Amino acid sequence: MVWPFEGGISLEECNTSEIFKILDAAGELSLQELVAYLQSFLIENKANWMEENFNFVYQTSFENNSFLELQKYCTDLISKEPAKIFKSPNYFSILENLLISLIQNDYLQMSEVQVWEQVIKWGLARNPELPSDFTNYSKNDSKL
CATH class of the missing domain: 1.20.5 (Single alpha-helices involved in coiled-coils or other helix-helix interfaces)
Known part of the structure; x- marks a missing residue:
């Protein structure tokens, strides 16, 4: 997938952490078209990485109100496959406010x-x- 803007870069050549840095900068600069593109790329191509680093993705997604697709991705993952989050190697490092947000999800499919x-x-x-x-x-x- 090549960035659809003049002078674009190939995101496949970037590591996922770099893509999140670009996303954060695009959000800060209100580059909504780029924000939407980067979110779609991450969801379509980096789902495994995002599940392994769920705490980071979840926190990042709610730090900027324009990251709605990432917020939806995280909420859907929590709802449909909560075990992936709770069995993640990074689960115990999750911040208290994020844990509270996770367990307050009305669609969490756990007793x-x-x-x-x-x-x-x-x-x-x-x-x-x-x-x-x-x-x-x-x-x-x-x-x-």
Whole structure:
């Protein structure tokens, strides 16, 4: 896929992190045609990378209101395949506000028990000093 603008570059030759840097700059400069093109390219060609780096993609998508296609991609992925996010190697590094946003998704296809188990795992990974047997938690321990 070649950039459809004069003096374009081939995005296939760029690594995905570079494409996100270009997307961020295009968003800052309000280059909406370029933003739309880059989002489409990422979704069509870099889905595996985006799933492996979901935390980064999810956070980036909501940092700029013009990244609507990426926001939709992330929301759809959360809804349809939540296990991909919760089993991601980067899951435990997700920021608290993003985790809250994930678990508040009305279309999340997981039971409340499964969601709770993921929240506990996240909390324990981020706070290894807590006892792993959560049945013995005090009120103070419940603030993961």
